[in-house]
Amino acid sequence: MSFVLARLGQTVLVLLVAAFVSFSLFRYVGDPVNNMVGQSASLADREAMRTALGLDDAFVVQFTRFVGNALAGDFGISYRFGQPVATLIGERFPATLELALISMLIATGLGVPLGVWTALHRDHWLSQMLLAASLIGVALPTFLIGIALILFFSVWLGWLPSFGRGEVVRLGWWSTGLLSASGLRALVLPSVTLGVFQLALIMRLARAEMLEVMRTDFIRFARARGLRPRAIQYRHALRNTLVPVVTMIGLQFGNVFAFSIIVETVFQWPGLGLLVIQAIQFADVPLLAAYLVLIALCFAVINLAVDLAYVAIDPRVRAGGGVRRAT
Amino acid sequence: MTALLSVQGLRVEIAARHRVLTAIDDVSFDIAEGEILGVVGESGAGKSVTGTAVLGLLERPAYQAGGRIIFAGRRIDTLDEDAMRTLRSRQIAAVFQDPLTSLDPLMTIGDQLVETMQTHLDLARAAALARAEQLLAEVGIPAPRERLQSYPHEMSGGMRQRVVLALAFCCEPRLIIADEPTTALDVSIQAQILDLLRRMCRERGTAVMLVTHDMGVIAEASDRVAVMYAGRLVEIGPTRDLIAAAAHPYTRGLMASIPDMHRRAAELTQIPGSMPRPDAPVPGCAFHPRCPQALARCATDRPAMLPQGASQVACWLVDAASRSAA
Numbered sequence: 043m044s045f046v047l048a049r050l051g052q053t054v055l056v057l058l059v060a061a062f063v064s065f066s067l068f069r070y071v072g073d074p075v076n077n078m079v080g081q082s083a084s085l086a087d088r089e090a091m092r093t094a095l096g097l098d099d100a101f102v103v104q105f106t107r108f109v110g111n112a113l114a115g116d117f118g119i120s121y122r123f124g125q126p127v128a129t130l131i132g133e134r135f136p137a138t139l140e141l142a143l144i145s146m147l148i149a150t151g152l153g154v155p156l157g158v159w160t161a162l163h164r165d166h167w168l169s170q171m172l173l174a175a176s177l178i179g180v181a182l183p184t185f186l187i188g189i190a191l192i193l194f195f196s197v198w199l200g201w202l203p204s205f206g207r208g209e210v211v212r213l214g215w216w217s218t219g220l221l222s223a224s225g226l227r228a229l230v231l232p233s234v235t236l237g238v239f240q241l242a243l244i245m246r247l248a249r250a251e252m253l254e255v256m257r258t259d260f261i262r263f264a265r266a267r268g269l270r271p272r273a274i275q276y277r278h279a280l281r282n283t284l285v286p287v288v289t290m291i292g293l294q295f296g297n298v299f300a301f302s303i304i305v306e307t308v309f310q311w312p313g314l315g316l317l318v319i320q321a322i323q324f325a326d327v328p329l330l331a332a333y334l335v336l337i338a339l340c341f342a343v344i345n346l347a348v349d350l351a352y353v354a355i356d357p358r359v360r361a362g363g364g365v366r367r368a369t
Numbered sequence: 370m371t372a373l374l375s376v377q378g379l380r381v382e383i384a385a386r387h388r389v390l391t392a393i394d395d396v397s398f399d400i401a402e403g404e405i406l407g408v409v410g411e412s413g414a415g416k417s418v419t420g421t422a423v424l425g426l427l428e429r430p431a432y433q434a435g436g437r438i439i440f441a442g443r444r445i446d447t448l449d450e451d452a453m454r455t456l457r458s459r460q461i462a463a464v465f466q467d468p469l470t471s472l473d474p475l476m477t478i479g480d481q482l483v484e485t486m487q488t489h490l491d492l493a494r495a496a497a498l499a500r501a502e503q504l505l506a507e508v509g510i511p512a513p514r515e516r517l518q519s520y521p522h523e524m525s526g527g528m529r530q531r532v533v534l535a536l537a538f539c540c541e542p543r544l545i546i547a548d549e550p551t552t553a554l555d556v557s558i559q560a561q562i563l564d565l566l567r568r569m570c571r572e573r574g575t576a577v578m579l580v581t582h583d584m585g586v587i588a589e590a591s592d593r594v595a596v597m598y599a600g601r602l603v604e605i606g607p608t609r610d611l612i613a614a615a616a617h618p619y620t621r622g623l624m625a626s627i628p629d630m631h632r633r634a635a636e637l638t639q640i641p642g643s644m645p646r647p648d649a650p651v652p653g654c655a656f657h658p659r660c661p662q663a664l665a666r667c668a669t670d671r672p673a674m675l676p677q678g679a680s681q682v683a684c685w686l687v688d689a690a691s692r693s694a695a
Contacts, residue, residue: 259470266424266465266546267485267536268457277484278473356475357520 045360049349053342058109060338064331065108117332122324127332130317135336136216137207138306138313142299144229145237150291153241157248158283161256162275172245179242188235188308195231203228205310232309236302240294247290251283258282284355292348296341372399373441373576374423374544380435381418381427381600383647390647392418392431394600397674400544403574405567407591407608409581409623411644415600416580420546422446423578424463425453441543459489462542464566466549468529472521478505478532479517482539489540504535508565527558531565538569545570548580563590584627588612596620599645599655606680616682619656654685662686 083091092098096107111117117127160169196204208228211221219225255261256279264274303315310316314333321329352359381393393415400406408416421427423438425445438446445456457463465471473481482501486492492500498517505513508531521529530550537545550566551559567590570577579591587594587608595605596619604617615621622640642659645651651658657667664685674681675688 259465259467260473262426263463263465263471263533264473265426266457266463267488268454268459269484269488270454273484273488278476281475282473358474358522 045353046350049346053346056342057335057338061109061112061335062105064334065105067327067331067334112332112335117335118328120321120326120329122321122326122329127328130329131314131332131336132215133217134312134314134317136218137311138299138302138315140219141229141233141236141302141305141311141313142295145233145235146240146291146295146298148233148237149240149244149294153244154248154287157245157287158252158275158280160245161249161252164253173249176242176245179238180246182238184235184239184304185308187238188231188305191231191235192308202231204231207312232305232311235308236298236305240298243294244287244291248283248287251286252279255279255282281355285352288351288355289348292344292351296337296344299340300337371402372439373402373404374400374578375439376419376423376436377439378436379419379422379438380433381415381422381431382434384430384432385648389434391434391650392600392647393422395436396597396600396602397436398595398602398605400576400578402543403570403576404593405570405577405579405591407579407581407587407594408597409584409587409594410597411582413644413646414597416582416597417548418600419597420463420548420578420580424457424461424546425450455489458485458537458540458542460542461544461546462537462540464530464533464537464545464547464550467553468526468533469521469553471533472529474521476520477517478519478521478524481532482517482536485536486539501535501539504539505532507569508532508535508538509561510535526554527562530554530558530562534562534566534569538573538575541573542575544576544578546578546580549582550579551586552581552583559586560589566590584623588627596623599651600647601655602674602683603656604680604682604684605674606678606682610678610680616677616680616687617656617684618660618662618686654683664689 096104099107115128117131119125120127120130123130156172160166160172163169192204195202203224206228207219208224208226209222210217210219210225212218219229256275261274261279264278269278302311302313303319305311306313306315307319314336318330318333320326321333376399377397379393379396380391383390383392396415396419398406408419410416418427418431421431422433423440425448427433433446436446437444440456440460445453448456472478476484479498479501482504483494483497486497486500487494490497501517502513505516510516510528510531516524521532524532530553534550537547545566547566551562554562563586566577566579569575579586581587591608593606594608594611596603596611596617598619604611604615604620611620612624615624619640626639640659645655645658652671653669654660654663654667654672657663660667667685670685672683672685672688674683675691677687677691
């Protein structure tokens with residue numbers, strides 16, 4: 043329990059630092075008052091404006107106010123869209139999260155079993171083929187995969203839509219594409235595109251870890267104990283393989299979420315990535331700051347989940363120490 | 370006295386890139402029911418490989434290239450993997466060198482014991498747990514009931530080797546292959562573990578193939594000793610005879626290298642040179658380049674195992690001595 047509390051404390055600290063960096067962005071893009079008042083405004087007017095906006099206050103006071111507002115879900119108004127940033131992000135967030143979740147589900151659901159299988163059947167021809175294919179998966183740029191899939195499945199075969207989210211169903215403020223046929227169909231190409239690299243990466247890592255664990259003394263001793271091959275492979279080897287694989291999956295989930303920009307651009311997916319590209323082009327600082335905080339929050343939540351997964355998998359972490367590999 | 374384990378002309382080869390290396394070359398020995406056979410030799414002499422071959426756990430690129438392994442009257446080196454698997458733990462159990470890495474770090478001691486017993490014996494979980502607790506008590510682990518819930522990392526090296534012993538004995542095997550069971554432990558713990566192993570074997574009539582490079586361990590625990598050199602057996606006989614009057618010059622060298630409280634440290638001898646590697650085999654007797662008494666034929670002809678009292682020795686000196694006596 044103290045482990046969980048300590049990790050929660052660390053998470054809060056990380057978020058504060060992220061908020062600080064995001065907030066500092068505002069201070070380095072020029073004086074907002076210059077943009078808001080006209081050329082003809084007097085010095086007195088400017089001072090009045092500055093006081094009204096709270097820009098006279100000490101840095102610490104301003105930062106505290108930013109954090110306080112952020113906690114209440116208020117990140118200010120987007121320069122470009124003239125709407126509250128929170129509303130804009132709230133509209134786009136579900137699209138990106140669903141895309142990231144589905145692609146990681148595909149990558150993990152296939153990557154771990156394939157990695158384990160190729161490790162256990164090293165000399166099988168299929169194993170060699172999968173390994174070669176995974177190399178291609180790691181090497182091919184994402185946008186190329188996306189465009190190739192669009193060409194094949196949308197243009198030639200006409201089976202799947204090439205852009206947009208399809209029909210979405212609203213559940214409160216959340217809009218989901220998972221509950222309609224067209225929404226699900228629209229998810230296929232982008233999530234596969236986003237997942238291919240992750241799938242290859244997870245498969246290769248799971249394979250390498252599994253091979254390493256199968257060489258350890260305790261697996262040799264398990265064989266000497268006359269345990270059944272299935273028990274050795276799954277109860278002993280696979281569980282010991284999972285710790286590094288879970289770490290990797292967690293980190294990659296964060297990456298997929300934060301950097302789905304390319305896939306969202308290729309498929310015109312109405313998610314955060316597309317929004318952020320536009321925000322960067324227009325130097326929309328409030329939007330960018332909120333996005334940064336949100337990404338930091340996601341990474342923090344994922345890391346917390348990964349840490350909790352360690353606790354579930356590895357008793358050595360429960361003892362309070364770090365993860366040590368038994369090799 | 371019938372042999373429980375009979376290894377006959379065992380040959381193990383290792384497939385290297387361009388050629389085949391010989392790790393074990395024509396090794397034969399018996400272990401009787403309840404007997405403790407010490408197997409000594411330098412690192413790389415083939416002791417562990419022999420033990421691994423008996424367990425049927427040789428892994429690529431090593432493989433058995435010849436000879437027979439007979440256990441309780443039944444040839445086991447030709448069994449398929451699943452038949453061999455059911456023999457392990459139940460008939461032939463193993464203790465490995467490093468207790469820190471022998472146990473699965475993610476599973477409790479109790480679960481590892483229960484898992485082994487339930488694989489081989491027809492036991493319900495509750496009965497298996499009760500037996501696991503009893504075994505832990507027997508190997509000298511305090512508070513055995515609580516310890517069933519412990520993970521390996523929560524125990525010291527000596528305690529973990531006790532757990533490994535409990536695992537080895539949990540299905541009441543008739544033979545235990547103990548591969549350097551005390552080498553990784555503190556000297557003070559070594560004696561305790563060795564004593565425990567010997568006591569449990571004596572109580573149950575379990576035979577042991579005790580692989581070690583430590584002559585002290587052999588002198589302490591074994592009934593008979595087999596001395597290996599460069600993948601071959603050079604001498605085998607009762608421990609007492611070998612310590613008192615070894616026939617093979619290599620065995621004599623080994624015995625002279627045991628530190629003795631009653632001798633001065635300056636007298637501790639060592640055998641000059643080093644053992645030939647499998648990739649550079651030596652013709653004739655493998656020991657002849659280091660042998661102080663080598664004859665001309667030692668460099669060309671390989672000596673066969675010849676009886677010498679209660680022992681058997683592979684040495685031309687013994688052959689010459691018996692000829693001149695005759």
